[in-house]
Amino acid sequence: MRRQLQTAKNRKAIKRLGCKERRIVHYWNHVISKRIVQFAEQTGATTIKLERLKGIRQMKRHWKRSDRNIHSWSFFDLEKKIQYKAEQKGLIVEYVDPYKTSQQCFRCGNVKRTNRRGSLFQCSCGYTKQADVNASFVISARPSIAG
Template sequence: GIANIANIATTATATATGTGTGTGTGDGVRHSGKTLNAVRHRHRELRRRLQAKATKSAKRLLRKRRRKEARFAADINHTIARRIVTEAARTGRGIALEDLQGIRDRVRLRKPQRVTLHAWSFHQLGHFIAYKAARAGVALVWVDPAYTSQACSACGHVAKNNRPDQETFACTSCGFAEHADVNAARNIAARGETGWAVSHAA
């Protein structure tokens, strides 16, 4: 499954048992957004200064900056999509993705996170993964993301208190603890398995 904001994407299987701290492309791996966020922050400051000038040359440089940032974000999306699809093909697994239509309307965040959320192209990443998966013959299914971040991937208990902070998941029912994005990704993977089984039932 794929999840979240601080991390652009997180991979996990429905039955994975790792701690979610791996650095390869296997289970429980988080593709960090720190580098992208730092670059975007730098670009945002440059844009702010150029917009304040309001000259023709500043406007021209502003357009150039926007194109450069879009190419940078697309390159990162391509890299992440390629890693995810390659790993799925290598292990003979399918891919489950959150259907994030309307995420900007549903999610309420502090301003810095909201800016990152609006700026980051989740739709583009999903599109890249989908077409690379189709080309590689990897099964892909879209799932409803509702409560994937609040539900325990071990016992299924859903509660807001299961998320004491952005990175931590700690089930208030069974005590299961995991990185929040890895837990969410496992929930997405489990929904993907169910959805695929239902849609391909004989």
């Protein structure tokens, strides 16, 4: 739709579309952050660990074409919403280094690019999990960095 509007040089409609996109992202960031904080509360957690995503935009050249939609997402906005909602509930937010969290094995610590194949994580030690679940375990076990 944006491409069609740009071809037609309809700047007013492009601006309106941009405002709509921002409202949608803002809404979903509220929903996601609320669910994360509620989950932490329900499980009795005292700390929420997040990857320090500063500089993620520079990774754009390494992303596959289908992953480029993530470039338009507001990570900082989501991070700040999680932070203030967690503080309201008395939870601590800590940050970890995101380097190779999706390629590291939670069980043995082995880091290989071939460990992750799409949505499945398989390590040579025999550990198999859904890739995002494994990465979340790795994040939870990593030491916090200054954030």
